[in-house]
Amino acid sequence: MRDLDFNMVLDLEALLREGSVVGAARRLHLSAPAMSRRLANLRHAVGDPLFVPAGRGLVPTQRALELRDKVDALAQEMRKVFMTGQVDLSTVERTMVLRTNDGFAGAWAARLAQRVAQEAPGISLRFSPRTDKHVAGLRDGLIDLEVGALHAGDDTSDELHTQLLFRTPFVGVVRADHPLARKKISLANFTAWPHISASRHGHDSGPIDDALEAQGLQRKVRLVAPGFQSAMVMAASSDMIAAAPELFARWAMQHLRLYIFRLPLATPEVEVSQSWHPRRHADPVHKWLRGLVRELCSEGA
Known part of the structure; x- marks a missing residue:
């Protein structure tokens, strides 16, 4: 031998x-x-x-x-x-795991699954919640792709590849027949109504509260939702105000009776990126999936 x-x-x-x-x-x-x-x-x-x-x-x-x-x-x-870089997608049998928040999954998961079924029917998608900021799942091959907003302190690690997908501002969201839907939104009436805060970690404050504090103001947070999608569902059936990235809110308007308005104060835009480990970088199937995610995000919600 x-x-x-x-x-x-x-x-x-x-x-x-x-x-x-x-x-x-x-x-x-x-x-x-x-x-x-x-x-x-x-x-x-x-x-x-x-x-x-x-x-x-x-x-x-x-x-x-x-x-x-x-x-x-x-x-x-x-x-x-x-022969790397060449693959017949119609013959691939595989499960791809994406770790993301409910807002992104709600706006894009169904369309992404539809495109995958058309081009690679043997590939199934599994969406996993972003319960942590650690790179271990990507490094160990348990997560194929992470999609979400990156923040200071996130364990993104220098070893990961990261690609910006889109930028979108925060907007306010109330039910379609809310009293605020018929008047100009000012800081006074914005802070007068109760609010819903969206946080996967249960935090009742965020960028909006930081911007209000800089002006000596405070909002009344009555509910903390685990994500943007659930926050908008709660807003659609209550008098409370929710805030969400505009692209997520535009998608939610197609399914919920909502009114969207520009916030009466300046907040940073949300930057949503996809990240992956070098172990997947040259994989032609993974490269195809990344391209598909980027293409769909460029079309908006």
């Missing part, structure tokens, strides 16, 4: 296809003498002449004919292993 070389598979494939040393040499970009030496190695390894003279050419022995189908199959499998 120590004398065997995977190149022998390709050598034998070329000889079987061409039926001559010269033809096989041309196919493999070798000289005829080099191809003759490779044929000698094959004969030694297999213990059979493999090809014998017949007129001006060569004909395969019975043993060579018996090996033809196996050699063809082996050669194709070897090419699949080493």
Whole structure:
């Protein structure tokens, strides 16, 4: 076995296809003498002449004919292993795990799944909540792609690849027949009504509260929702005000009776990115999925 070389598979494939040393040499970009030496190695390894003279050419022995189908199959499998960047998506069977928040999943998950089903029907998607900021899941291969807003202190790690998907401002959200839907929104009436805060960690303050505090103001947070999507559902059935990234809110308006308004104070835009570990970077299937996510996000919610 120590004398065997995977190149022998390709050598034998070329000889079987061409039926001559010269033809096989041309196919493999070798000289005829080099191809003759490779044929000698094959004969030694297999213990059979493999090809014998017949007129001006060569004909395969019975043993060579018996090996033809196996050699063809082996050669194709070897090419699949080493030809990176090329994949037939229609044949891929795989589950891809995306870690994201409910706002992104609500706005894009169904459309992403539809596109995946069209282009790669053997691939299924699993959405996992962003319950932590750690890179371990990506590093260990448990998470394929993380999508969400990056914040100072997040464990994104220098080892990850990160790509910005979109920027979107925060907007206010109330039910469609809310009293605020019929008047200009000022800081006074914005802070007069009760609020819903969206936080996966249960925090009752965020960028809006920081901006209000800078002006000596405070809002009344009556509910803390686990995510933007649930916050908007709560706002749609109450008198409370929720705040959400505008792209998420525009999607929610298609399904809930909501009124969206610009906040009466300046807050930072939300920057949503996708991140992945280098272990997935060259994977053609992963690269395709990243491109699909970016394409859908560029179309808006």
